[in-house]
Amino acid sequence: MTCPHEGARLEALRKLDLLDTPPSEAFDRITRMAAQMFNLPVAAVSLTDSDRQWFKSRVGVDHWSIPRLQAPCGAVAETAEFVVIPDLLEDPGYRDSHLARNGVRFYAGAPLTTRDGHALGAMCVLGTAPRQITQSERAMLSDLAAMVMSQIELQHALGRIDPISGLPNRNQYIDDFSDLERDRPRGEERLAMLVHLASAEQLANAARVMGSTYVDGLVAEALRSFRVAFGAGTKMYHVAATQFLVLVAPDMALAECHARVDAWLQGRDARSTSRFVTTPAVGIAPFVVGATEALDVLRIAQGAVHDAYAGGMQVAVHSSAQDAAYQRRFTLLTEFGTALEARNQLRLVYQPRIDLATGACVGAEALLRWCHPELGGISPGEFMPIVEQTSMARPATAWVVDAALRQLRAWQEAGLALTLSVNVAAPNLLEPDFAAGIAAQLHRHGVPPGRLELEITESAAMGNQAAADRTLAALHAVGVRIAIDDFGTGYSSLSYLQSIPAHVVKIDQGFVRGIDTDERKRVLVSAMVSLSHDLGYRVVAEGVETEAAAALVRAAGCDEAQGWLYARALEPAQFAEWHAERTACVPAIGNAGPSHPY
Incomplete structure (x- = not known):
């Protein structure tokens, strides 16, 4: 075995x-x-x-x-x-x-x-x-x-000395770190630094134009000046093409280390021939001898470098809180794939949409929920932005659409003529077969295309406009409805809104919450409703939580509303019970469906 x-x-x-x-x-x-x-x-x-x-x-x-x-x-x-x-x-x-x-x-x-x-x-x-x-x-x-x-x-193995810089390489660093743990007092506080001489994009551009010898010269120039700045007590390792790791001398405190790095960067900016095409960044990683592994020191230093680039800085010190956040993000990302295959972690809940003219429920928005067996409930606001940036965006949307269509079929068999909206990620609009896949799922579940509404954000549609246009046109041809979600928070390109084959505009809840006390919000909502109606869209107000807000969005001309005033997101059984009670309160509508042609 x-x-x-x-x-x-x-x-x-x-x-x-x-x-x-x-x-x-x-x-x-x-x-x-x-x-x-x-x-x-x-x-x-x-x-x-x-x-x-x-x-x-x-x-x-x-x-x-x-x-x-x-x-x-x-x-x-x-x-x-x-x-x-x-x-x-x-x-x-x-x-x-x-x-x-x-x-x-x-x-x-x-x-x-x-x-x-x-x-x-x-x-x-x-x-x-x-x-x-x-x-x-x-x-x-x-x-x-x-x-x-x-x-x-x-x-x-690759050896222990980098042939370009003459510095010990990553393998030697790992061995030397073991010696450090043996030779230095356990619990001693030390500093490591990871120096990036250029961002990944800058490095690629420079190598493409100037060739590898330019990169070699960049490394040699930086090492000479860095040795002068930090002295002989500092141990340096060449761990990647334009990256070197530094174990700072044991007697150097964080403040002094930071000051020397700042001075080195300023001096480099004054004399380096590469200062116009590269931006270095340094990540400082405090660690405790005997309590941190060699590769963990390298990892947290790498994280500090990314923090520096992300914050527009040249130096960043490792933050344990930020590291924990990245660790959790990575955990969620790796665990989400398992959740897609499991039967009991992911589920959909449904928030009703109300026709403001009649008070009837005309549809719902499907919202994804994740209950991890160990981490418990995880907010979609935490995991979906991560998922949408990876290759899992496609299977995630496929899972949600499949579950939503099963629910639509169940409502259909129960005599409920409702429309269900599903959020679509930006990467989905770049899939050449996305519309065909949606059509196949509709056919498999036996659901009329007009009962499914796909919500996209303005920024998603504008990210790669040519590809998005093709996908949206194909979805329109299939017969599904298109909604522009979070209207007012994205690009709001009027020329693009004129051409997008959408049916619904959903005004972001940020404009609706507090509308009863904010005159500017009332003016903005009124203008967005008027513009949307002029372009032929039906308008939904999200985040309606009070009767006053409902009255104001109704007065502004909104066609539908969605929010806690009517119901929070409901489990399927709760939704059925809520819908029955709602229908009883609106006898003139009953189950005849909405007052507009969906």
Whole structure:
């Protein structure tokens, strides 16, 4: 049985390009040492391939490989743990193995483990007679395995020194950080800095125009000046093309470090030849020796750099609160994919829309809710902006539309002639087959296209206008209704509003809440309603929470209203009960449907 991460383990093995390579004295020396130390006839550096054990080095063995099936080295690779079999003939798992049939009775193997925790195989010793192993022998074999891994790193890793800058690289930083934890007092507060010499876009533009030698010169120039600014007590590592990590001297406080960085940046701006085409940024990451991993220090420093660029600054200090927020965002993003596949995490709730002329409910807006099994309820205002920026925007919208159409079909069978609106993300408008997918879902659920309304924001429609225009035209041809959501908060391009094939404008709740006490809001709402009507749109006021607000938007000419005055977002059963009570209060309308042609 292979381990759950077998694919990643095999990938790590093959990246090292060790399999089927010629013998190496460096490995053979260790293997001979193992056989001599244990006084055993067989020793090997055994690498576990998908179906075989291949020997990079061997003593006392004529062949280069044996089948992986029932090979003890395979168990070492699968578990990444030390394996000892005192007598193969007494072990039910190995008594019929290839080794046992060839006279092997004793086996001991220490894992050859990469930095990422993948076991490539084993440093193993074998004997023809049963025996036990002492703790000192176990430690000795583990040390030999570590020596083998050191040889693998030396011969097949990228090395430890960057050839352009001459600085130690990321691999060396990780090793040095381990030494730091061993040599410095546990709990000591230290500083690390990540220096970006250019943003990703600037780097791409400069390399495209000037070539890689320009980037090399940029690095060399920055390192010379940085060494002068921070002195010999600072350890620097070249961790990416135009990024270097700095471990600040232990006696330097945050204020002094920040001041020196500021001075270095100012001096660089005064003398650097690249100052007109690149903008450096520095992220400062405080950490505690023994409490933070090497790669976590690099990660939080990277986050501080992004904070600097996002805030228009050149220097930013790591914020634990901001880091926690980014960690949560990443968690939500990774967990949302699981939620889409689960049956009990995502659901739709429905907020009614009311015809202001009749008081009847003419439709509803479908709103997505997520109840995570561990995090609990998560607001769509928190997770949807994240989802919409990723490839999950498409499956998320597909899930919502499918669930909404199932509800529409249920209402249809119950005799309710309602329209249901669904929010659509900007990336959906860039999908060339989005309209076709909506048409297929409508057909599958047996719902008339005019009962589905897709809400888009002005900014989503204007983001890539040519692609959005094609998608909206195709949706219009399918027969679904289009609503412009959050009207007044986006581009509000009058020329675009004139051409968009929409049916409804939804005035953002920010203009409606407080309208009874704000004369400017009343004027704005009245103007937006008049403009929308002149362009042929039906107008919905969102965020109506009081009778006074309802009266004012009705007086301004709004056709429909939506908000807590009428109902909060309701579960399907609650909506059915609410709708029945509402219909009883508006007997003239009953179930005959809305007063306008949907």
